[in-house]
Amino acid sequence: MILPMNRIIDIPINQKIHKISWIFLISWLGMLITINCANSEEQIAKPISGETFFHGNFDLDMHVGKPVLINFWFPSCPPCRAEMPDLQIAFEKYGEDVAFIGIQQMGSDSEKMGIEFIRELGLTYPVMADFGSKVQANYEILSFPTTVFLRKDHSISRVWTGIIDEQQLNQELDAILGI
Known part of the structure; x- marks a missing residue:
């Protein structure tokens, strides 16, 4: 049909x-x-270099083969202030095996305020000002505090947004050390 x-x-x-x-x-x-x-x-970390407040020059390339903790903060940020003592404790515990760098965002706070903040809290790990927010932009940091954990090959292991406490720091640092 x-x-x-x-x-x-x-x-x-x-x-x-x-x-x-x-x-x-x-x-x-x-x-x-x-x-x-x-x-x-895996995302590889962007370069970081500059003069720290009290520890001379910091260059991420100087720490090849070593895990790195990068903390983005600013002095008038209450959550940043809240986590700083735990970051200091972590630095005292892991500082031989992990490079630490604090990156002060330069917006509403001055370099002088950052230095006063560091002295007030007794921070002993390297901290530098991010003039022009170049490091912040390279790492696409949108909120504070933010902590970035790098493995030994400087690939990004974790980006922690918000307050991180001592237990969480220990867990993340042990992970990048392979403990």
Whole structure:
């Protein structure tokens, strides 16, 4: 039997839904694979160099083969102030094996305020001012405090946004040391 050309072929609704479901599923799986591949690449830390307040020059390249903790903060930030004693304790415990650098964001606070803050809290790890917010921009820091943990090869292990306490610091530092 020959059907006229102008006849519309009617596909049952169940077949349409089944076909659309398969298209959606394949698209969704493709998107997941793309996202996972993008996230599986290790991100290497951007360069950091500059004069610290009390410890001379800091250059990330001077610490090749050593894990690094980078803490972004500013003096008038209450959460930054709250975590600083725990960062100091971590530095005293891990400072031989992990390089520490504090990066003061230079916005509403001055360099002088940063120096006074460091003295007031008795911080002994290196801290530098981020004039022009170059380091902050390179690391895409949007909130404070933020702590970045680098493995020995300076790939980024973890970016911790918000207050980090002593126990969390120990856990992250042990992880980058492979303990």
